[in-house]
Amino acid sequence: MDGVGPAAIESRYRDNLAPCAPIEHDYVAKAAAGELYLLPRIPSLRGVDQEVFGELRKSHLINLYERYLRPEGKPGRNIYQQIKVSANGKCPFCGGIGHVRTLDHFVPKANFPTYSVVPGNLVPCCRDCNSDKLNSYPEEMAAQVLHPYFDDQKYFSEQWVFAQVIEASPPVVEFFVQAPEHWEAFAQQRVEAHFIEYGLAEKFGTEAAADLPETIQTRATSLLNFSADEFSNYLLEKSQTLALPINNWRRVMFLALARSDWFCSQEY
Ligand SMILES: [Zn+2]
Known part of the structure; x- marks a missing residue:
């Protein structure tokens, strides 16, 4: 004072x-x-x-x-x-x-x-x-964004940010919210509110678009001989070894890429 x-x-x-x-x-x-x-x-x-x-x-x-x-x-x-x-x-x-x-x-x-x-x-x-x-x-519980330091631990330890790969050239990674089904309705609504209020679909999508060419380049050169399954495992491993928070866009992106048969089997 x-x-x-x-x-x-x-x-x-x-x-x-x-x-x-x-x-x-x-x-x-x-x-x-x-x-x-x-x-x-x-x-x-x-x-x-x-x-x-x-x-x-x-x-x-x-x-x-x-x-x-x-x-x-x-x-x-x-x-x-x-x-x-x-x-x-x-x-x-x-x-x-x-x-x-x-x-x-x-x-x-x-x-x-x-x-x-x-x-x-x-x-x-x-x-x-x-x-x-x-x-x-x-003024209502369900509309509150998440407090990054004090809110319930489940928002930071369980995955609620997901992504899907849009089959396009170049591929597009699109982020969305999918809260765990066992969460209370208000908790599911809160992560949705947080995602919308901070414009995370757009922010995450923009980062992914800038990051993706590097992975595609790696696939087209040093990982050229990998089968689709081997490439998928490489992406899965990458999502885990980055040691990022569970809802971090990059971790979520690699997970989505690994799960996309289309992305893993494409020729680049
Ligand atoms: Zn920010």
């Missing part, structure tokens, strides 16, 4: 934020239960600056981020940078296609100013994902 400016402002923050320690704990618990949509919401009313904590109004809490955490030269900037580098430069929303450029308020500060500087709510993010994301947070 050091460095937030004049002593009077600083003590206003200190006095009013003291009872807020359980906030992050509650935030993480709700995120893990898929219940962030239940967080207290502050409606945006034109010309009204609501009181949120004691004397702290909505604008004070938003300013805490805008003026004291984000700007270069402020002591809070160290925390901002620490969170930003924690993703190793890879945007967690698109699986590392985009480079981290900013911090995303997972629940937006406009309706949830309480969480404007709660670290768990600040997710390193690429520009595309930041601008693709809606500026309002859904």
Whole structure:
């Protein structure tokens, strides 16, 4: 909290934020239960600056981020940078296609100013994902996108991104969502919402289109003598040895290529 400016402002923050320690704990618990949509919401009313904590109004809490955490030269900037580098430069929303450029308020500060500087709510993010994301947070469980750090483990350990090979010249890899059937309906809807909101069909498809020529080139040269089955096994092995997360586009792509009899038996 050091460095937030004049002593009077600083003590206003200190006095009013003291009872807020359980906030992050509650935030993480709700995120893990898929219940962030239940967080207290502050409606945006034109010309009204609501009181949120004691004397702290909505604008004070938003300013805490805008003026004291984000700007270069402020002591809070160290925390901002620490969170930003924690993703190793890879945007967690698109699986590392985009480079981290900013911090995303997972629940937006406009309706949830309480969480404007709660670290768990600040997710390193690429520009595309930041601008693709809606500026309002859904009011129902099934419409929520996935929190990359706290959401239920099943979203990260079970496959729900799949791809199919379109028989064309050159071949096209098309991505889609197929959630495990044993998941609850809301969980199936959430991954669908996530896939749509971040435009993952297009992002993944574009990456695959750029990556595929290398595999085709390998097939046409060093793997020329492989049978279709041998080539399929090579692709399958590649999907596993890359050690990528289960829903990573590249892993999913190699799996789809391996399973396509057409792709494996084509002459290139
Ligand atoms: Zn991204």
